[in-house]
Amino acid sequence: MYTTLTEREIDELKISLLEAAKKKLIRALKGLDIEGLTIHERGGQGRKSIYNDRRMVIWIRCEYEGREYWITLFESEIDPESGNCHTQYGKIMFVKDLVKNYSSMSSPNQICDRTGESVFLRFESGKWKTPFPLGDREYVTAGDVMENDTLADEIAEAFAGFVKEQEDGV
Numbered sequence: 001m002y003t004t005l006t007e008r009e010i011d012e013l014k015i016s017l018l019e020a021a022k023k024k025l026i027r028a029l030k031g032l033d034i035e036g037l038t039i040h041e042r043g044g045q046g047r048k049s050i051y052n053d054r055r056m057v058i059w060i061r062c063e064y065e066g067r068e069y070w071i072t073l074f075e076s077e078i079d080p081e082s083g084n085c086h087t088q089y090g091k092i093m094f095v096k097d098l099v100k101n102y103s104s105m106s107s108p109n110q111i112c113d114r115t116g117e118s119v120f121l122r123f124e125s126g127k128w129k130t131p132f133p134l135g136d137r138e139y140v141t142a143g144d145v146m147e148n149d150t151l152a153d154e155i156a157e158a159f160a161g162f163v164k165e166q167e168d169g170v
Helices: 007-032 142-147 151-170
Strands: 035-041 059-064 067-078 085-096 110-113 119-120
Touching: 007 035, 007 059, 007 067, 007 085, 007 142, 035 119, 059 151, 067 151, 085 142, 085 151, 142 151
Parallel strands: none
Antiparallel strands: 035 059, 059 067, 067 085, 110 119
């Protein structure tokens, strides 16, 4: 027997999956016990407005040694052919730093930081990194996190390595 879902119901299920994966990753990060690493549990999700719904844009903001680091549950990239921004929800990425957006342009890569200012992630800057391959795959998804009990811990360890690698390179 098949169940028919509306597009809205499917989107709500996707949002629930992303939120659950975020909580699982936060628990794994808190288990690392790295001195100086602050994990922000509040926020980390886009908002729904009358114009659009950005609730699938989910992230975990962390701070270490005065710098911001994020684990995003979405990947955005610039299409080299068209110049358009494409976002793949559920694909996990590591990000270092934010770049203030001083333009009035609205784009899918704009979100609000903790002060309410418009910010965006600088794409194709080398500050984005896929955590690690999973088997023969090139990326890890929120669905992978929910299906595999040890994967959140592996991603947390990989994130700690990413932060250290970035700090050593500064």
